[in-house]
Amino acid sequence: MTSQYYCKTIATTDPVDSYYAAKNERADNIPEANSTRTKRGIGEHTKYWAPGKTLKVLVCTYDEHSFQAVKNAANKWLPYVNLKFDFFEMEEEDIYQSEEFLGDIRVDFNPLYDGSGSSKLGTDSLTGSPHQASMVLGTDFSSDRFEFRGVHEFGHALGLQHEHQHPDAGIPFDREKTYTYFGHLGFTRTDVETNVFAFERVPGRTYEPYDSQSVMHYSIPDSITMGDWSHAGNTQISAGDIAFMRKIYP
Numbered sequence: 475m476t477s478q479y480y481c482k483t484i485a486t487t488d489p490v491d492s493y494y495a496a497k498n499e500r501a502d503n504i505p506e507a508n509s510t511r512t513k514r515g516i517g518e519h520t521k522y523w524a525p526g527k528t529l530k531v532l533v534c535t536y537d538e539h540s541f542q543a544v545k546n547a548a549n550k551w552l553p554y555v556n557l558k559f560d561f562f563e564m565e566e567e568d569i570y571q572s573e574e575f576l577g578d579i580r581v582d583f584n585p586l587y588d589g590s591g592s593s594k595l596g597t598d599s600l601t602g603s604p605h606q607a608s609m610v611l612g613t614d615f616s617s618d619r620f621e622f623r624g625v626h627e628f629g630h631a632l633g634l635q636h637e638h639q640h641p642d643a644g645i646p647f648d649r650e651k652t653y654t655y656f657g658h659l660g661f662t663r664t665d666v667e668t669n670v671f672a673f674e675r676v677p678g679r680t681y682e683p684y685d686s687q688s689v690m691h692y693s694i695p696d697s698i699t700m701g702d703w704s705h706a707g708n709t710q711i712s713a714g715d716i717a718f719m720r721k722i723y724p
């Protein structure tokens with residue numbers, strides 16, 4: 475059985491916002507080479523939270539299972555990060571009373587996301603409207619898959635990118651078949667480029683080795699690769715994920 479699961483990260487539309495959110499949180503999010511803005515504009519940067527921080531996790535009130543389900547998923551990361559989570563639940567209309575970010579991470583639910591999910595990356599959660607969720611999860615709380623989808627989304631919320639997009643992943647995608655396959659799942663071509671295909675290696679950024687066991691890895695069907703290449707997907711935090719989290723949140 476494969477753990478088919480395809481999430482889209484929520485892109486921050488304003489790279490300047492993203493840059494300052496990352497820089498204000500943690501100076502070492504900005505590589506030294508990018509500390510002065512070049513004509514390439516805002517360079518690549520990481521979006522990690524400050525080590526030791528207590529992240530406020532606002533969970534919109536949904537039903538009697540939703541709050542605990544979010545806590546269970548997020549807390550899977552806790553043993554491996556020098557962070558704490560302060561979870562609290564709020565009604566949507568109360569969230570709209572404030573013009574401030576009430577939560578560093580703001581979780582909402584939508585039945586259209588059953589079987590999937592979406593999140594901003596790390597400190598990008600503090601960009602855009604404070605009324606907007608930074609993470610959207612499905613409502614299939616009783617599914618045995620719900621927890622691992624939440625773990626994957628909280629991986630993004632802590633700043634992790636998709637592992638199948640690692641520059642060394644070397645997945646032999648048949649690009650046109652991949653666009654078509656994900657198109658049927660509601661992905662635009664841009665979504666496929668930003669969520670499926672490999673990232674270019676960025677100078678000045680350090681990489682851990684590609685980890686095919688990562689919970690941040692998609693399942694990849696053989697039908698969209700050239701030759702014989704497929705991946706069943708993962709449902710557990712891997713040893714590589716743990717090592718990476720320990721490194722970025724010492």
Ligand SMILES: [Zn+2]
Pocket residue numbers: 480481482483626630636
């Ligand atoms: Zn994802």
